[in-house]
Amino acid sequence: MNKYTVTFYPENKKVEVERGTTILSAAISAHIHLNSACGGDGVCGRCKVVVKSGTVHSETSGKITCEERKLGVYLACQALIESNIEVEIPAESRLDLGNLSKEELELRLRDVYSKAEDITQAMPSLGAALFSHAPLVTKFCFQLPKPNFDDKISDLERVYRAVEDKIGEKPIQTGLSNIRHLGELLRASDWKITVAVSQKGPVAEIVSIEPQDRSDKNYGFAFDIGTTTISAQLVDLNKQKILGTKAAYNRQATFGSDVISRIVYSKAQDGLEKLHHAVIDVANEMIETFTEEHGIDLNDVTAVSVAGNTTMIHLLLRVDPTYIRQEPYVPTANYFPAVKAAEAGIKINPHGLLFCLSGVASYVGADITAGVVACDIHQSKDLSLLIDIGTNGEIALGYSDWIISCAASAGPAFEGSGMSSGLRATRGAIQEVRIKPGSFDVEYVTIGGDKPRGICGSGYIDLICELFKHGILDKNGKLNREIKSKRLRNGSLGHEFVVVFEKESGIDADIVITDSDLDNLKRAKAAIYSGIAILVRHMDIDFKDIKKIFIAGGFGTSLNIESAVGIGLIPDVDRHKYIFVGNSSLAGARQALLSCQASLTSDEVAKNITYFELSTDPEYMDEYMAAMFFPHTDIKRFPSVKYV
Amino acid sequence: MAEELRSQQMYGLRVHELKLGATREEGGSRSKVFKIGNQAAMPFLFKEGEIPYAPIIAAEVYDVPDDDWPQSLAEDLKGVSKNPVDWAAMMAEDAGADLVCLKLQGIHPDFGDKNSKDAGSLATALLKRVKTPLIILGCGQGDKDNEVLPYVSEVTKGERLLFGCVVQENYKTLTAACIADGHNIIAESPIDVNIAKQLNILISDIGMPQDRIAINPTIGALGYGLEYAYSIMERARSAALSGDKMLAMPFICFVGQEAWRAKEARVSEAESPLWGNARERGVMWEAMTAIAMLQAGADILTMRHPKAIKIVKAAIAELMKR
Known part of the structure; x- marks a missing residue:
């Protein structure tokens, strides 16, 4: 095989690739990220590059004009490298991977929880006291009694006995790595140790054993892994305090802008590996920046909790997502047990745990479970509607007795x-x-x-x-x-x-x-509105029966509600019913991190949400066609909307 | 009286009444004019409510001859098919059609590329020769229709004709012309009740009165999706009678063009002996399609074969007996 050198400008980065590789693949190898909304199918036209010298082979594309072609413009995903080449990457083709600006962060993450006081007053049901404080991982400091002839149980049993005294009688387990050097550790620290315990399941798990008292330093991360954006919060697990919030782009965007094109890409050579690394790289960088900024030792980060759509969770854990997009759309798992974060490639305390919230179905993921828990819909006496306006528009409708959800593929x-x-x-x-x-x-x-x-x-x-x-x-x-x-x-x-x-x-x-x-x-708004309408119709209720409507998603806080009603995106009801919750998925993930009860509740909620499959519903197409009009074909549904 | 009360209980709305053709007194030159619609009942269910007008039949006349006609059409319309004016006269006077539907196929760039003047003078000639109102259809190519039909609309101003068809992607030009020149318009939707309504809203939004719109729901011939068209029409009509003004327009169904496209109407007896007499078969295919559309709620049928028209006229007379 012939190998050629590709030089990317303005970085002046060189990379050696085999003949016939696409410029896009070469760019990925050179760690240069290009826009690639369609996942390399050559249809989105966002990965235009200029070939300054050398030969490439490319079919003609409607995305490239004749003039562009003369200037050497090609679609990076379609241009096959046939010699040493030099490539210039225009700014608009570049995927901006920098962390989001402060303004944008505020915009996206000004969710209900970062302003606890305000929200507690406005919506008491969303207050922090919703769940009792019992972090997924708790640290205890013990001064163990030294063994003697009257009390000569083993070192490990000694640790178990102390833990049991603290948390009540419950089976306890730990990993071999914690046991191997336990004898030496106990004696070297003069029997004063800190034990990190996870109590979520029926069996308490000793996560780590450290010398001396480090119990005041216990931190965790809550993540919302979105198709487009990854958001994270650093949380002091002892003080229940948010130390900071960050968001960054999901680098998987290089491999396609929606979950379907990513699932398709996962079948490419090393595709799943690349997708997995794209997401954990971002997560690890965020964790690293956070801990550096706050002077926190990585070893004191004991837990990570994650919400995200089903495909994102699969890719995070490097689980094959193929069957999510094949009929009858079954994921590998909706519920994942707690795993060692290190096993998934997340760099925190080597013994630290990674908890993924439970999803409902292939297209209604843990993000919606987290949202339902965060908005307290599962306990509400009021009929509530949660609309998460993202690439997969997820919708949940219900209250304490039942919750039904669907996913309306709105597109990006x-x-x-x-x-x-x-x-x-x-x-x-x-x-x-x-x-x-x-x-x-x-x-x-x-x-x-x-x-x-x-x-x-x-x-x-x-x-x-x-x-x-x-x-x-x-x-x-x-x-x-x-x-x-x-x-x-x-x-x-x-x-x-x-x-x-x-x-x-x-x-x-x-x-x-x-x-x-x-x-x-029009298609996107029709998908979301008709999804809502179908759920409402199937439960035989009326829009006016709904008491609270939570709007979550990327533009949750800057959305003009009048305009959104005006175009027929959301129902024309009393505006007071609308509550913006920003990133409800991140809020739910944080609650689960801070409370085992919240975590168990979200598992329970996920099981109790009924998934409604729109694609097999005979009425959906009709609702969708009726919504393909501004604001709607049935104008009676939007009485307050008056166009001049 | 009792019946009327019951019908009011049953339905809240009537179909809009559409007037076709203007007499001299009304500013046109037609000696025969029609009203359609205004019914307060599902088709022929007189006990549900009033059905004031019988459905009417328009004879399909083309400005350019079709070389691909099946034997029965080619032979039975032999004398007139090359001259649209004679053809129209024969259909309106001898064959019993209520009015004439002129399809300007010849303006299509691929089928003659005739210009506005040609089309305009043909329409005027037809108006001179026949007493009935006209339905005037474009060739289906958006840009060319937008160029020619407004001109034809202008030269026939005041005659209160029916022009078509406008579609969701291209409705403004022709609708504006028809509004200005006092004509009615046909709104075509692809067998979809939502799109039918959306298009009616769009047309009304630019100022066309609701009682000057006819819905072309798009139909299929017998054996070619007829029942699909039937259910869409039934749904639209029942929504209309229940109060949806934007669906309360009369239906026009293009029966002839659909029926004569069916294999069963075209194949000769030699090719398919078991199917029997080809001439009768084609006529019956058209008549059967037409009668099914009457039952679905058609207010205007466009038809092609004189014999089929006679059969359907007789059927309408029977159906309209209370």
């Missing part, structure tokens, strides 16, 4: 993926839009106040609503071609409306919304 449109000017909720993303009557001039607000680089989900929702108000869109979501304005024009992808002209924007292009973007958004 609301996360800015697959859109001509789409951007995740990052700095420079347009999140609010107002259009002036007459001139159609656009006023916008970006995250961080930066120059606009694109539009994120909440920006799109606002934008569609404004376009309607001014008659620029018809109810089918098509731009009105009869309006004469410099902002309305024919673009390369059909008709488009210019939101920001190049001279004002932070990128070298106009920021636009096209007819095909509008189609994507």
Whole structure:
């Protein structure tokens, strides 16, 4: 096999690959991350690179214009390397992997729990006192009595006896690695030791035994592993205190923007391995940064709890996710036992444990279980609805007696993926839009106040609503071609409306919304609304019977509720019923970390949630088609929505 | 009186009444005009409510001859099929069609690429020759229809004709022309009650009165999805009578073009001896499809063969007996 050198600019990174490798694979090998929303199928057109020298072979693609082709622009996923080449990577093709900005963090993570006081007042049921404090791993310090002829039980039994005195009679177990050097450890520390115990199951597990008293230092991490974003919180397990919250992009995005394309990628050579490493690398980096910032010894981090959709949990644990996407859509496991974090590649205390919250089904994962527990729906006397607006729009409806859930495959449109000017909720993303009557001039607000680089989900929702108000869109979501304005024009992808002209924007292009973007958004909103409508219809209730509606997800806190109702994304009910919970999945994961009771409850809740499969429901298609209209074909469902 | 009361209990809404054709007094030149719709009952269920008008039949006339006609059509319409004006006159006067449906197939870039003037003068010639209102259909190619049909609409202004078809992706141009020129419009949806309603909303939104819209639900011939069309029409009509104004439009069903596309209507006796007389078979295929559509709620049927039209006219007369 011929080997060729690929040089990437501007990094000037070189990597040697075999003939016929794609530029995308070479970039991954060089640790350069490119946008690749479609997972290398050549359909998203986001991995454009410029080949400066050398030969590549590539089929022609509709994503590359003739002019681009002349300039040597190729899709990295389609271009096969046939000589030594030099490749320039334009900024827009790069996957920005830096940690999120502070503003963005606040935006995404300003969930109910980081403002405990506020929330406790507004919603007592969501207070911290919901579950008793009993962390998944607790540290105890013991001064053991030295053995003598009257008390000559073994060293291990001596430790067990002390633990039993503390936690009550319960079978206890531990691993061999904790026993091997126990004799020496006890004597060297003069019988003063710290034992970390996990009490979640019926058997108490001694996680680690350390010399001296380290019981005041016990930390854990709560993770929400999202398809797009990974969020983490460092928690002081003794003081029940959040020491910090961080979020970073899920590097798996290089292998596809939705769970399906990642499952497909897992079948590629080393695919599962790469996906697994992409996620644990991010998690480990976050843990490392956190512990460094707070001067915490990694050995004092004893537990990690994780919520996320079923596919993300499978990939985190390196479990083959193949069968999730094959009929009848059965995952390998919904419930995973606690494992050694090290076994999954998570670097904390080598004996530390990793707990994954339980999922419901292939497309309703632990994130929704965590959300239900965090919003206390399972105990609520009020009929509640939880809508997690993400790539898989998960919906749960119910109260203390029953909970039913479904997953509406909304696609990544609301996360800015697959859109001509789409951007995740990052700095420079347009999140609010107002259009002036007459001139159609656009006023916008970006995250961080930066120059606009694109539009994120909440920006799109606002934008569609404004376009309607001014008659620029018809109810089918098509731009009105009869309006004469410099902002309305024919673009390369059909008709488009210019939101920001190049001279004002932070990128070298106009920021636009096209007819095909509008189609994507219409499909996404139809999927979510019809999922809600089907659940409501199947339980034979009415929207007005629902007392609380929790909105969770990436734009939970910056979502304009009027606009979301205005486009028919969420039901037109009393606005007071809507409660933004931001990242409810992370909140649930943290609760499980801090309370065995919460953790056991979430297992129980997961078992009791009824999964409703939309794809086999005969009424779903009809509901979906009815929702493929703005705000809805049945206007009576949106009485408060009035377009001019 | 008792019946009327009961019907009001049963249904809250009537189908909109659509007027076809304008007389001289009304600003047109038609001596024959029609009203359709306005029923307060499911098809032919007179006990449910009033059904004021009988369904009508429009004869399908093409501006360019079709070389691919099966034997029975080719022979029975031999004398007229090359001259749309004569053809229309024969169908309206001798064959018993209530009105004429002119399909401007010849404006299609692949089938003659005729221009607006050609189409306009043909429509005017037809209006001169026949007393009935016209249904005027484009060729189905969006851009060309948008160029030609507004012109035809303009030159026939005031005649209160029925133009079609508009679809969800392309409805504005023709609808605007019909609004301006006082015509009615056909809204076509792909056998989907939601899209039918969505399109009616879109058309109304740009100013077309609801009583000037006819729904083309898209049908299949006998053996080709007829029952699917039936259930969609039944669903739409029952929603309409129960109060959904945006579905309360009369139906137009393109029976002729669908029935004569069926293999059973086309294959000759020599090819398929067991199927029997090809001439009768084609006629019956069209008549059977038409009668099923009447039962589904059709207000206008477009048909092709004079004999089939006669059979269906007789059936309508029977069905309309209370």
